[in-house]
Amino acid sequence: MAEHEDFTYLMNNQSSIDYSLITQERTAKLDLLIHLLSNSNRAVVLCGSSGVGKTTLLRVFQQRHNESWQTYLVHGKADLSFEQIEARLIETIPDKQTLAHFFDLQAEQHKKIVLIIDDAGSLAPYLINTIMDYATQHPVLKVVFVLTHDELAIKHHSDSAIEDCHIIEIPPLSETQCGDFLQHLALKSTFKIPIHSITDSMIASLYQKTHGIPANIIAFVPMLALPKKNTKTTGWFSYILLGLLIAWMVLWFLSGHNMPSLASLTSLLKLLTDHN
Numbered sequence: 001m002a003e004h005e006d007f008t009y010l011m012n013n014q015s016s017i018d019y020s021l022i023t024q025e026r027t028a029k030l031d032l033l034i035h036l037l038s039n040s041n042r043a044v045v046l047c048g049s050s051g052v053g054k055t056t057l058l059r060v061f062q063q064r065h066n067e068s069w070q071t072y073l074v075h076g077k078a079d080l081s082f083e084q085i086e087a088r089l090i091e092t093i094p095d096k097q098t099l100a101h102f103f104d105l106q107a108e109q110h111k112k113i114v115l116i117i118d119d120a121g122s123l124a125p126y127l128i129n130t131i132m133d134y135a136t137q138h139p140v141l142k143v144v145f146v147l148t149h150d151e152l153a154i155k156h157h158s159d160s161a162i163e164d165c166h167i168i169e170i171p172p173l174s175e176t177q178c179g180d181f182l183q184h185l186a187l188k189s190t191f192k193i194p195i196h197s198i199t200d201s202m203i204a205s206l207y208q209k210t211h212g213i214p215a216n217i218i219a220f221v222p223m224l225a226l227p228k229k230n231t232k233t234t235g236w237f238s239y240i241l242l243g244l245l246i247a248w249m250v251l252w253f254l255s256g257h258n259m260p261s262l263a264s265l266t267s268l269l270k271l272l273t274d275h276n
Contacts, residue, residue, distance in 0.1 A: 048170030051215025121151025125158035172212030179203040
């Protein structure tokens, strides 16, 4: 895989794809993305909260169309220019062809060139307009912009062309899907979560805290994997401590209010504490 600081020519990489996130609803979104890229000349915006799984969906898309479509990924950043994007495309063209000739060959073979701009919210103002104008001049080039909802709202003010894009929303997981995803993570050797400890109440609480965002769920997993304190032992320890205190007070009363030795009480407390 040829890589640059801000540009990657995507090759088949199944190992990094978490297929547990490709739910029935997301499969429908993937089918819609494929349909639009196949049949429309308009760019596509893949929109959703940060960490919701937009990149995972695109990886599955790329894996399924690795042979028929040329797929390129650009990581958006503030100082990225259109000239840099075009230059990197030229670098990947075989046999030193010109970019126009390469586009023509792909069109003759009924293939697509898909340019994915990840983190498109970081792009300089008006760059999205420039990219879309370029794609209009070269219909074989299909463009996908990856944005959060806030970034999409901001780009509406700086890049008016984005209003012509198809919008595909990637929703968070439902509570049921959140439970399925948690069980999937529990089965992975990296996360030591006993399956029997995953209860409906745990899933409901996790869903409330993470809002169904997969990245947030993954962040919570290490805390769920922490060993739980033995509440039964803790309860018995409290009773024993109370009993010792009462016994010490009785001794103090029977001794004529002379302070009995605390050595034995201290030793026993230390033994119980170390055992607990």
